[in-house]
Amino acid sequence: MNRLRDDGIIKDWAIFGSVAFLYHGELVITRDVDVVVECSVSEYEGTLLPILRQYGREDPPGVFDLRTKKLQVIPTADKKLYPELVERAVTATVDDVPVRVAVPEHLIIEALDRWDSRKLDPMRVVSLYPKANRKYLYQLIKKYEKEDRRLIKNIKSLGPFINGPLFG
Numbered sequence: 001m002n003r004l005r006d007d008g009i010i011k012d013w014a015i016f017g018s019v020a021f022l023y024h025g026e027l028v029i030t031r032d033v034d035v036v037v038e039c040s041v042s043e044y045e046g047t048l049l050p051i052l053r054q055y056g057r058e059d060p061p062g063v064f065d066l067r068t069k070k071l072q073v074i075p076t077a078d079k080k081l082y083p084e085l086v087e088r089a090v091t092a093t094v095d096d097v098p099v100r101v102a103v104p105e106h107l108i109i110e111a112l113d114r115w116d117s118r119k120l121d122p123m124r125v126v127s128l129y130p131k132a133n134r135k136y137l138y139q140l141i142k143k144y145e146k147e148d149r150r151l152i153k154n155i156k157s158l159g160p161f162i163n164g165p166l167f168g
Helices: 002-006 018-023 041-053 082-087 104-113 121-131 134-144 150-156
Strands: 013-016 032-037 063-065 070-075 090-094 097-101
Touching (some): 013 018, 013 082, 018 032, 018 097, 018 121, 032 082, 104 134, 121 150, 134 150
Parallel strands (some): 032 070
Antiparallel strands (some): 013 032, 063 070
16 A cells, blocks of 8 residues: 555555554454545546456455455545545554554544444444544544434443543
8 A cells, every 4th residue: 555655546545444443452353454545536446446456356346355365445535534534544563564544533433334234333432432532533423423313323322331421
C-alpha cells in the first residue's frame, strides 16, 4: 500500500476491521485484512484493481487471496466516513514498515453501523470504548448518524457495559 501511495496510484490508505481492532487491543481475528484506500471509484476500478489482480486471485470483487491472507480493498468513495477514517489514521510500525491504522472512534462507528449483521460488534465497541476520545466519537455519531438513528440507539444499548458516562 505504501508503494502504491508513493507511486501516486492512491493518495493514502488505512487498515480497518479486525486487524485495526487488534492493534488497539481487541483479540478477535477474522480471515481478511480490510484496507480503505483514498481514491476515486474510477481510479479504483481503472488503475488499482488491475494492479492488485497481479498479486492475487480476486474472489469476490475487491477481495484478493494473497496466499496467507485475504485482502479486502475499499475506495474512500464507498462510504461518507471513509475519507475521514484515512485522514485521521495513526501510523504504526511493523517490521520497520509504516502502517496506517484507523483510530478507535472510526472503528466504533463502523461497528455501530454494521451492528445487526455481526454478533462481535457489540463486544468490539465495549472493548474499544475506553480508548476512544468520547467528544470526537460523539461528533462522529452526530455527523454520520442514519435516519433510523441506529448509531445512537446501538451505543445507548451498551450503557450498562460501559464504565462512566457515554459522552462525558
